[in-house]
Amino acid sequence: MIVASGANPVTDPFLIDRMTSIAEHKGCDSIICINKWDLVQEQELFETYTKAGFMTLGVSAVTGMGVDTLSSAIAGKISAFTGNSGVGKSSILNALEPGFHLQVGEVSERLGRGRHTTRHVELYRLKNGAIVADTPGFSSFDVELTEQKAKEELQYGFREFKPYIGQCRYVGCSHTKERDCAVLEAVSEGKISKSRHESYLRLFEQAKERKPWN
Missing domain, CATH: 3.40.50.300 (P-loop containing nucleotide triphosphate hydrolases)
Structure with a gap:
C-alpha cells in the first residue's frame, strides 16, 4: 500500500x-x-x-x-x-x-x-x-538507499511496458531514445503516462552510473 x-x-x-x-x-x-x-x-x-x-x-x-x-x-x-x-x-x-x-x-x-x-x-x-x-x-x-536493479531489468518494473517489450525494432532496446521503439511510441500516443516514463529514464540513468561492484 x-x-x-x-x-x-x-x-x-x-x-x-x-x-x-x-x-x-x-x-x-x-x-x-x-x-x-x-x-x-x-x-x-x-x-x-x-x-x-x-x-x-x-x-x-x-x-x-x-x-x-x-x-x-x-x-x-x-x-x-x-x-x-x-x-x-x-x-x-x-x-x-x-x-x-x-x-x-x-x-x-x-x-x-x-x-x-x-x-x-x-x-x-x-x-x-x-x-x-x-x-x-x-x-x-x-x-535512494533501497534495492536497485540493473538497467536492463528496469523495464520489467513498469507493468504498462510489458505489452511492448520485444516489439521494438532493436533487440535490447533501452526504451530511452531509439528509433522505432514500441514503448516510446506508446508514450507519444498517450498509452503510457509521460511522467511514468520520465521516472523510468531517471532510474535508467542512475543504473548506468552505478558501478558493477556496488
Whole structure:
C-alpha cells in the first residue's frame, strides 16, 4: 500500500514509481492510496496510476471517504503501508480501526514535509482479517538507499511496458531514445503516462552510473 498525498506534503510521483518498481520485481501487488482527498482531489495522480494498471483510491482519513473500499481491498491480506512522511499512514489506520488511537504528526509548513511519528515497523491485525505493517515515513534520500536493479531489468518494473517489450525494432532496446521503439511510441500516443516514463529514464540513468561492484 503506497500512501500518497496531493496536499501538503505533496508526494513526488518519482517516489511512487520507485516503490512500485521494487514491488513489481518482488512480485508484490501495489495499491496507490491518495489520502487527503477532502483537501485536494489529485486527479492527475489518480489517472496516471489507474492507467498504469494499479488499483488507485482517493481516500480521506478525516471524512472517511474511500475507507470502506480500502478496507475491502486489504481484507484478509498482509499489507505494508508505506509513503513519505506526513501523508497520513497512521491516520488511515486510525480510520480503518478507530480503536487503535495511533499517534499522528503535523506537517511542517516551513519544510513542507511531515514529522516522523512512526519510528519503527508496527504490525496490526484488523477486524477484517488484514495484517498491516505501519512503516516509518521515508524521504527521497531514503528511497535512494533501497534495492536497485540493473538497467536492463528496469523495464520489467513498469507493468504498462510489458505489452511492448520485444516489439521494438532493436533487440535490447533501452526504451530511452531509439528509433522505432514500441514503448516510446506508446508514450507519444498517450498509452503510457509521460511522467511514468520520465521516472523510468531517471532510474535508467542512475543504473548506468552505478558501478558493477556496488
